Amino acid sequence: MAHDDTTRSRTPPRRLTIEDVATEAGVSVATVSRALRGLPNVTPSTRDRVQAVATRLDYHPDPAATRLAAGRTRTVTLAIPSLSGWYFSTVVAGAEAVCADAGLEFQVIAVPTPEQRNRLLDESQRLERRTDALILVDVTIEPHQVESLERRKVGVATIGSNIVGHPSVCIDDELVGQLAAEHLLSLGHRRFAAIGGRPEGPMSFDVPDARWRGFRRTLAAAGVSVDDGDLHNGNFSLDGGYEAIAPLLDGPHPPTSVFAMSDEMAFGALIACRERSLGVGSDISIIGVDDHEFSRVVELTTIHQPVADHGSLVARLLIAAMADAARTATTTSATPGASAHDVTASVDLTGPVRPVISLIERSTTGPPNR
Amino acid sequence: MAHDDTTRSRTPPRRLTIEDVATEAGVSVATVSRALRGLPNVTPSTRDRVQAVATRLDYHPDPAATRLAAGRTRTVTLAIPSLSGWYFSTVVAGAEAVCADAGLEFQVIAVPTPEQRNRLLDESQRLERRTDALILVDVTIEPHQVESLERRKVGVATIGSNIVGHPSVCIDDELVGQLAAEHLLSLGHRRFAAIGGRPEGPMSFDVPDARWRGFRRTLAAAGVSVDDGDLHNGNFSLDGGYEAIAPLLDGPHPPTSVFAMSDEMAFGALIACRERSLGVGSDISIIGVDDHEFSRVVELTTIHQPVADHGSLVARLLIAAMADAARTATTTSATPGASAHDVTASVDLTGPVRPVISLIERSTTGPPNR
DNA sequence: CTGTTAGCGCATTCAG
DNA sequence: CTGAATGCGCTAACAG
Numbered sequence: 001m002a003h004d005d006t007t008r009s010r011t012p013p014r015r016l017t018i019e020d021v022a023t024e025a026g027v028s029v030a031t032v033s034r035a036l037r038g039l040p041n042v043t044p045s046t047r048d049r050v051q052a053v054a055t056r057l058d059y060h061p062d063p064a065a066t067r068l069a070a071g072r073t074r075t076v077t078l079a080i081p082s083l084s085g086w087y088f089s090t091v092v093a094g095a096e097a098v099c100a101d102a103g104l105e106f107q108v109i110a111v112p113t114p115e116q117r118n119r120l121l122d123e124s125q126r127l128e129r130r131t132d133a134l135i136l137v138d139v140t141i142e143p144h145q146v147e148s149l150e151r152r153k154v155g156v157a158t159i160g161s162n163i164v165g166h167p168s169v170c171i172d173d174e175l176v177g178q179l180a181a182e183h184l185l186s187l188g189h190r191r192f193a194a195i196g197g198r199p200e201g202p203m204s205f206d207v208p209d210a211r212w213r214g215f216r217r218t219l220a221a222a223g224v225s226v227d228d229g230d231l232h233n234g235n236f237s238l239d240g241g242y243e244a245i246a247p248l249l250d251g252p253h254p255p256t257s258v259f260a261m262s263d264e265m266a267f268g269a270l271i272a273c274r275e276r277s278l279g280v281g282s283d284i285s286i287i288g289v290d291d292h293e294f295s296r297v298v299e300l301t302t303i304h305q306p307v308a309d310h311g312s313l314v315a316r317l318l319i320a321a322m323a324d325a326a327r328t329a330t331t332t333s334a335t336p337g338a339s340a341h342d343v344t345a346s347v348d349l350t351g352p353v354r355p356v357i358s359l360i361e362r363s364t365t366g367p368p369n370r
Numbered sequence: 371m372a373h374d375d376t377t378r379s380r381t382p383p384r385r386l387t388i389e390d391v392a393t394e395a396g397v398s399v400a401t402v403s404r405a406l407r408g409l410p411n412v413t414p415s416t417r418d419r420v421q422a423v424a425t426r427l428d429y430h431p432d433p434a435a436t437r438l439a440a441g442r443t444r445t446v447t448l449a450i451p452s453l454s455g456w457y458f459s460t461v462v463a464g465a466e467a468v469c470a471d472a473g474l475e476f477q478v479i480a481v482p483t484p485e486q487r488n489r490l491l492d493e494s495q496r497l498e499r500r501t502d503a504l505i506l507v508d509v510t511i512e513p514h515q516v517e518s519l520e521r522r523k524v525g526v527a528t529i530g531s532n533i534v535g536h537p538s539v540c541i542d543d544e545l546v547g548q549l550a551a552e553h554l555l556s557l558g559h560r561r562f563a564a565i566g567g568r569p570e571g572p573m574s575f576d577v578p579d580a581r582w583r584g585f586r587r588t589l590a591a592a593g594v595s596v597d598d599g600d601l602h603n604g605n606f607s608l609d610g611g612y613e614a615i616a617p618l619l620d621g622p623h624p625p626t627s628v629f630a631m632s633d634e635m636a637f638g639a640l641i642a643c644r645e646r647s648l649g650v651g652s653d654i655s656i657i658g659v660d661d662h663e664f665s666r667v668v669e670l671t672t673i674h675q676p677v678a679d680h681g682s683l684v685a686r687l688l689i690a691a692m693a694d695a696a697r698t699a700t701t702t703s704a705t706p707g708a709s710a711h712d713v714t715a716s717v718d719l720t721g722p723v724r725p726v727i728s729l730i731e732r733s734t735t736g737p738p739n740r
Numbered sequence: 741c742t743g744t745t746a747g748c749g750c751a752t753t754c755a756g
Numbered sequence: 757c758t759g760a761a762t763g764c765g766c767t768a769a770c771a772g
Contacts, residue, residue: 015495017749028759033751041757060496064443065749067434068764075477083466089459096453096480105500107445107477110466125385126430130475238663267667293608294664297637387765398743403767411741435765438748 016059025053036061063105075105076318077131079120079139083110085237086264086292087307091137091159094311102319107131111139121145128152133318135159137311138207155325157318159310160207162352167317169353171305173207177214179303179359180259180287185222188367189285192219192226193255195234195244195265208236211261211289230255234265241268249276249284256368257285263292263302270298270364285365299363306355313353321350386429395423406431433475445475446688447501449490449509453480455607456634456662457677461507461529464681472689477501481509491515498522503688505529508577525695527688529680530577532722537687539680539723543577546673547584549729550629550657553671555592558737559655562589562596563625565604565614565635578606581631581659600625604635611638619646619654626738627655633662633672640668640734655735669733676725683723691720 021036022029027046034042035050042050053059067073076099082088092108099106107130111117117139120127124145127134133155141156146163149156155166162168184192194215197208212231219226232248234240241260248254249272260266266288273280280286288295291304391406392399397416405412405420412420423429437443446469452458462478469476477500481487487509490497494515497504503525511526516533519526525536532538554562564585567578582601589596602618604610611630618624619642630636636658643650650656658665661674 015499015749018751019749029750030752030760031758034758037751043757046757058493058495060493060499062438062499062749064434064437064499065764066751068432068438068766069749069751071751071764073434083463084456084459086454086456086459089454089456089462092459092478093453093480096478100479105477106479107475108462108466109470109476110463123428123430125428128385129430129432129434238667267664271667294637294667297608297641297664298667385765388767389765399766400744400768401742404742407767413741416741432765435748436767438750439765439767441748441767 015062016057018059018061021050021054021057021059024057025050073105073130073132074103075107075131076133076135076315077107077109077127078135078137079109079111079117080137081110081112081139083108086294087262087290088137090307091311094308094313095135095315096311098312098315098319102315104132104319117141121149124148124152124154128154133157133322135314135318136161140206153325155318155322157314157321159314165350167314167321167350167353169310169314169317169355171355171357173210174214174217176261176289176303176305176357177211177216177259178218179357180211180289181215181218181222183287183301183359183361183365184257184259184285185219185224187257187285187365189257190224190368191253191255192224192230192257192259193245193248194226194231194259194261195241195269196231196261197233197236208261215259234260234262234268236262236265238264238268238271241265242272243268245269246272249273249278254284256370257287257365260286260288263288263290263295263300266300266302266364267292267294267298270300279369281363281366282369285368287365291360295360296362301362301365302360303357304360305357309355313355317353385432386427388429388431391420391424391427391429394427395420443475443500443502444473445477445501446503446505446685447477447479447497448505448507449479449481449487450507451480451482451509453478456664457632457660458507460677461681464678464683465505465685466681468682468685468689472685474502474689487511491519494518494522494524498524503527503692505684505688506531510576523695525688525692527684527691529684535720537684537691537720537723539684539687539725541675541725541727543580544584544587546631546659546675546727547581547586547629548588549673549727550581550659551585551588551592553657553729553731553735554627554629554655555589555594557627557655557735559627560594560738561623561625562594562600562627562629563615563618564596564601564629564631565611565639566601566631567603567606578631585629604630604632604638606632606635608634608638608641611635612642613638615639616642619643619648624654626740627657627735630656630658633658633660633665633670636670636672636734637662637664637668640670649739650734651736652739655738657735661730665730666732671732671735672730673727674730675727679725683725687723 018029018032022032032050035047036054078092078095080088096106111120121141136158138160157166158168160170162170194212196212216226232244234244245258258269260269266286269286270280273284278284288300288302291302295302388399388402392402402420405417406424448462448465450458466476481490491511506528508530527536528538530540532540564582566582586596602614604614615628628639630639636656639656640650643654648654658670658672661672665672
């Protein structure tokens with residue numbers, strides 16, 4: 001009554017190891033290891049045979065054993081202030097897809113506070129053992145932390161900021177501010193307010209600063225002056241946007257236009273305006289940043305950035321950089337001149353990649369009516 | 371000239387091992403292992419000493435080695451049709467937070483297609499080696515796959531469906547349909563359309579079916595009949611909602627009310643209505659499901675579900691179930707009667723937990739004007 | 741209570 | 757080109 005014990009039995013089937021494959025294929029484990037990883041020094045015929053057996057047995061090397069023996073984890077870890085929210089989740093999705101494609105495990109960790117950020121980054125020892133590389137999304141990192149990761153050969157790539165010598169994707173945030181200012185200015189606005197970042201909030205990334213600089217500079221060039229009192233904290237959230245704008249609307253001297261540094265904050269502002277029966281696009285103009293999926297639902301004028309590309313782009317850059325590093329390491333210590341013909345990875349992966357941004361004019365902005 | 375070589379040198383510092391701690395503390399590695407894991411059979415004084423040394427040295431056990439030796443990975447893997455989108459990312463965020471808190475690594479994998487789903491679930495061998503447990507979010511799983519995972523002691527928990535004997539969180543989807551129908555009915559509507567799931571789309575989960583059943587049943591009880599021709603595919607996306615509703619609006623006999631099975635699809639419907647200058651809440655009523663973060667921005671009437679809790683809840687249930695399983699395993703083979711006093715985990719973790727849902731009436735629904 | 745020892749599954753020298 | 761041997765760092769019996 002022989003039945004397939006490995007699929008029917010109630011007891012856990014013994015996991016098959018490289019040795020099972022070796023025995024079955026009539027070779028040594030070393031050969032199996034080489035064959036399966038596509039290393040040289042294996043006769044094509046034996047390689048094929050080994051691969052056939054492995055496939056038939058449905059063999060997959062144990063990642064833990066591989067890690068322990070080889071020292072590499074084949075996993076990428078992404079750290080991000082939050083996993084929810086449109087921007088963040090879109091970035092995560094992009095990065096995951098690329099990593100999965102590359103056969104890398106994808107781990108993710110939310111670091112909403114500076115404490116958690118440091119707890120993660122200060123333990124490079126721990127990190128090295130868990131991951132081959134780190135993708136930092138709107139997470140700041142200090143020089144000594146970078147250095148520590150470099151020393152431990154942990155790859156690093158960033159979104160929203162950049163580290164010299166490491167791949168990064170970030171838009172020109174000053175330009176964002178400039179485009180917003182130019183648009184509002186061209187419409188005839190002269191009274192502005194801005195809703196921006198979390199000065200004492202969880203993270204301290206410099207995106208909002210740069211946007212504010214660009215905004216302010218452009219206004220100044222047009223002879224309009226704003227000061228830091230015109231910048232309000234909206235925490236990059238819908239509620240934050242609402243809270244930030246409401247008092248202004250109720251105040252004695254409301255702005256005719258507001259630059260919300262994210263669409264989500266702009267949505268909050270929209271609610272506040274509706275509550276007060278203000279005509280958005282006439283009584284008051286609102287411009288956001290992101291081109292959030294739902295911006296067109298409310299016809300929000302905004303500055304588009306290709307968020308979906310951010311994640312996949314860094315992941316690709318990171319993977320290329322890692323491959324590059326690995327190859328350089330072996331190349332350097334083996335055949336110093338071998339890279340002459342190998343221009344494959346000679347694209348520069350260390351400078352920041354700057355996705356193109358553009359103004360999308362919809363109906364929440366218009367000429368001021370007062 | 372002694373300087374701290376482990377933090378300054380350009381060469382990777384040799385990672386310190388359990389043996390370093392042992393030597394430094396003057397005990398054996400076994401004792402260090404016990405002490406650090408809080409196992410019994412260690413004198414408090416030595417335990418303290420070991421812990422002090424470990425802390426001072428900033429020692430962290432290598433996860434790969436632990437996995438290999440202990441067989442457990444201390445990682446939880448979450449599989450989900452997509453990582454972006456409000457519902458999904460909110461769930462992910464909740465689960466991650468709980469896992470991180472519990473000291474578990476958190477891996478995530480997108481399975482947009484049935485092929486990818488099967489590729490994941492059919493390789494229980496591979497899965498077992500990578501993760502201790504699986505959280506399935508709106509991902510269907512076949513009985514034999516469940517069995518295979520059970521045999522390999524991989525924990526499983528689900529959201530959006532439930533597997534007997536495993537923890538799960540899912541709302542009463544028939545009730546969702548019923549609430550929507552009752553609301554629309556009470557307003558006086560008699561002509562309905564529904565926008566629902568992806569019949570031939572990537573996933574084949576039964577959420578939309580249940581919602582449709584509840585909707586239809588309630589209507590029938592009120593003497594109104596709808597048929598499958600009134601159910602349109604909106605793919606649970608904004609664009610899908612738009613595409614689904616547009617032709618109806620342009621048709622000869624448009625509905626006075628539409629039940630969108632997700633807020634995102636409702637948003638798409640909203641756009642279509644606006645394009646046609648239809649008064650939403652008067653010319654046509656729209657009700658969604660989710661209570662999406664932005665529903666209040668557009669004043670969408672919807673059926674609220676506590677999405678933020680879903681993720682953290684399953685994660686908690688899963689972790690409890692895993693602890694339970696581990697304890698049962700040891701208990702059973704050691705002290706059969708020991709659990710008499712230990713009622714800690716005797717809450718039932720195997721039945722589905724059903725979060726409370728409720729209708730939130732805003733302004734996109736109202737009495738029909740024709 | 742503590743130390744010794746034998747693997748966990750694989751990658752990797754080094755001989756052959 | 758291939759195989760035998762060593763060790764990655766830790767846990768889990770077992771012996772003291």
